[in-house]
Amino acid sequence: MMNIGYTINNNLCTGCGICEGVCNKHAISIVTCSGTFRPQIDSTKCNDCGLCLRACAGAEMNLKEYSDSLFCDAGIKYDQYIGKYHQCYTGYSNDNDLRYHAASGGLTTQFLIWLLENDKIDGAVVTRFKKDAPYMVNTFVAKSKEELIESRSSKYAPVTHAKMLRLIKEAPGSRYVVVGVPCQIQSWRKAMKIDKDLCTKIIGLFGLYCSSSRTFNFTEYILKERNIDMKKLSYLSYRDNGCLGGLVAKGEDFSFYQDYQLYCHPLRSIFVPRRCLLCVDHYSELADVSFGDIHIEPYLDDKVGVNSVIVRNKYWKDLLEEVMKKGVITLDEINVEILNASQKSAKMKKDRNMRFVALNKALGYNIPQYGEIDKKGVDLKTIVQYVHNRIQQFIGSKRIFWFLIPLLKKKTKVV
Numbered sequence: 001m002m003n004i005g006y007t008i009n010n011n012l013c014t015g016c017g018i019c020e021g022v023c024n025k026h027a028i029s030i031v032t033c034s035g036t037f038r039p040q041i042d043s044t045k046c047n048d049c050g051l052c053l054r055a056c057a058g059a060e061m062n063l064k065e066y067s068d069s070l071f072c073d074a075g076i077k078y079d080q081y082i083g084k085y086h087q088c089y090t091g092y093s094n095d096n097d098l099r100y101h102a103a104s105g106g107l108t109t110q111f112l113i114w115l116l117e118n119d120k121i122d123g124a125v126v127t128r129f130k131k132d133a134p135y136m137v138n139t140f141v142a143k144s145k146e147e148l149i150e151s152r153s154s155k156y157a158p159v160t161h162a163k164m165l166r167l168i169k170e171a172p173g174s175r176y177v178v179v180g181v182p183c184q185i186q187s188w189r190k191a192m193k194i195d196k197d198l199c200t201k202i203i204g205l206f207g208l209y210c211s212s213s214r215t216f217n218f219t220e221y222i223l224k225e226r227n228i229d230m231k232k233l234s235y236l237s238y239r240d241n242g243c244l245g246g247l248v249a250k251g252e253d254f255s256f257y258q259d260y261q262l263y264c265h266p267l268r269s270i271f272v273p274r275r276c277l278l279c280v281d282h283y284s285e286l287a288d289v290s291f292g293d294i295h296i297e298p299y300l301d302d303k304v305g306v307n308s309v310i311v312r313n314k315y316w317k318d319l320l321e322e323v324m325k326k327g328v329i330t331l332d333e334i335n336v337e338i339l340n341a342s343q344k345s346a347k348m349k350k351d352r353n354m355r356f357v358a359l360n361k362a363l364g365y366n367i368p369q370y371g372e373i374d375k376k377g378v379d380l381k382t383i384v385q386y387v388h389n390r391i392q393q394f395i396g397s398k399r400i401f402w403f404l405i406p407l408l409k410k411k412t413k414v415v
């Protein structure tokens with residue numbers, strides 16, 4: 001099969017939506033399906049040119065080949081989990097309000113605001129909740145400080161970048177930044193390699209670390225479990241009120257808060273999209289700059305918000321340090337050992353998930369092609385872990401089985 005149908009039929013789709021934008025025939029639309037986003041092909045328009053499949057990181061992504069060609073400044077180093085990197089930092093925005101209401105330390109949003117206000121970029125692809133339905137996420141091109149602030153914090157819901165390629169190509173200016181999770185960043189890289197016009201419009205890809213995404217069912221479940229009527233919501237945030245923070249849900253006559261560790265961690269394996277189990281990129285290895293949390297002492301005591309950051313080329317390193325010198329953000333260098341020790345999911349993705357890939361291959365399924373790193377053995381532990389994860393996912397995907405979730409939650413360790 002020459003088109004994205006291959007990805008859909010083999011459950012390899014990440015829902016990133018990039019295929020919609022690369023299709024010259026407008027034959028692809030992105031729809032919701034099984035709790036996440038999926039492409040749909042109009043066979044009367046498709047000419048099987050294969051562009052969509054070439055841009056699809058869900059089917060094939062040689063991380064090493066791409067990072068070798070992208071990040072080659074003098075002084076570039078390599079780590080098996082982080083990939084290529086120039087420098088790692090911890091830090092936060094010096095604007096306390098922004099820092100408190102952002103996902104981690106607000107560095108992503110603060111850096112974008114500074115870039116925009118200092119005429120370094122024309123806009124940024126980011127995501128915000130829909131005003132009329134604050135449980136739905138909307139991706140758009142932010143061109144003002146206010147829009148960037150609206151987009152802050154993590155969205156634990158499917159996010160698609162469909163329509164963003166065309167929007168960027170048609171937009172005035174040629175200095176756009178895209179913010180996304182690893183699978184989105186990978187597909188943007190592939191699309192930029194195929195489409196030189198797109199390449200000239202984007203000057204940076206900012207990645208988020210990602211242990212896994214969540215299906216639409218996650219939001220529905222957490223609200224239902226707390227007797228919150230989705231239709232009455234006027235504000236929702238998965239990560240508000242400080243470091244890690246928690247769920248904030250507000251309506252006309254109610255206001256709810258619960259710590260991240262209490263509401264989110266116990267459900268992590270239940271509402272994970274199936275494709276995330278085959279993902280091996282935790283740190284957004286193909287991003288120019290990657291942003292995440294830092295889960296290790298002495299940062300665990302922080303109450304406002306702290307980031308860790310990985311910079312992969314000199315251009316962005318110099319800019320980030322310029323913003324620090326202006327007093328807009330705080331940055332401290334850290335070494336990769338501390339960063340990796342703070343991110344247990346990084347090891348899980350490169351080790352456990354790579355074994356899941358090998359298991360799927362052994363079972364005769366088509367798997368994501370990761371090139372050189374495509375080698376891990378399958379043992380009994382892998383099989384047990386995979387079956388356990390798939391059962392949990394199955395329960396999360398079928399509302400009739402949601403009555404079992406409290407039993408599963410008890411067995412989930414809160415870390």
Ligand SMILES: Cc1cc2nc3c(=O)[nH]c(=O)nc-3n(C[C@H](O)[C@H](O)[C@H](O)COP(=O)(O)OP(=O)(O)OC[C@H]3O[C@@H](n4cnc5c(N)ncnc54)[C@H](O)[C@@H]3O)c2cc1C
Pocket residue numbers: 101102103104105106107108109110126127128151152153154155156157158159179180181208209210211212213214291292293294307308343345
């Ligand atoms: C699904 C998911 C899983 C994550 N897993 C981890 C993890 O395991 N470990 C870790 O350290 N960090 C993880 N992160 C990253 C972390 O939650 C913060 O997003 C990151 O530290 C940046 O914080 P900040 O305060 O700088 O960002 P903010 O200033 O709050 O800005 C966040 C930016 O990310 C964009 N964004 C938010 N959610 C999404 C999304 N789903 N897709 C695309 N863009 C989005 C927003 O529009 C905004 O531009 C995850 C994020 C997501 C979305």
